[in-house]
Amino acid sequence: MNNSRAKNLWLLIIPALLFLAAAVCAQGYITKVEDSGFEKHTRPAVSFAHDAHNEAAGIESCNTCHHMYEDGKLQDQASIGMECSSCHLDGYSGRLELIRVYHLQCKSCHLDQKAGPVQCAQCHRKEE
């Protein structure tokens, strides 16, 4: 095997592995939803212990939340690593639209399952 070619391959694989590891670790460390699409915050940040939440709620597939659409159809693959705002922030009513989809996704599942917070103050909890 050509030596320099193998080196080039490693140059690709190592960063890719690092990225994957970082991604997998990062989700474990998420304790709050802080989308960079909100330039300023008007409410206390929402506590969201990513892995613990999804385990307790028994959510199996990542694309329940990190979804991906093509021609209006939900895809099997997920949009991991992308913030919701990267797809849901456009137009002049962008901010309200981004709030709307966050609330719709989080709250409608909580209402369906009759578990989890549904009132403003339950999610946007002030620090004690």
Next chain:
Amino acid sequence: MHEIYQLASGILVWVALIVFVGGTAGRLIRMAITARKKDAVIYQYFSFYYALRSILHWIIPFGSMSMRARPAMTLVAFIFHICLIITPIFLAAHVILIAESWGIGWAYLPNAVADIMTILVILGCLFFLLRRIVQRDVRYLSTPGDFVLLLVVAAPFVTGIWTYHQWSGFEIAGIVHMLSGELMLICLPFTRLFHMALFPFTRGYAGSEAGGVRRARDW
């Protein structure tokens, strides 16, 4: 808790809105029919010019003589009514909930401004309450219903600011807030609160009569 929340933020909102809109329309139509039967000439001398002239003088602070005669009452009443109507329509939380349910939205107030306006409404309610207790002539004319009505108006504002600031018991306060807001909307067409919807008509009537028939001012 989820069941009550779903009820209060779902079907009861519809019930409240339908009673409010239907009741208001129904009473206004009945009033128009009664006027045609009992005082048909109003339809002849009704004048948009004189009606608007009167309405304008009565919605501008101190635009009428009786307002200038009672400056304290006028000031409180104006601030109270403006905050009462503007706050719920342009409150961030309300706009966000409407966007979630119906996909429409509009500009909303900063939270701090909404807080101040809410406090002004609550202070206004206290002022009217004290007036009913302290001022002899007003106390004499007050019925228990007047006090209940004041409570119905104050309740959504007290519980709204309570749940917003997450004071203890805020979850119950949030539920009570939604229910009391709906109660207030339902009460609007059938109680003295209806004077808000009547205002343009009573002023329009008085203004047309004063301007067109008596050639006088009514402010």
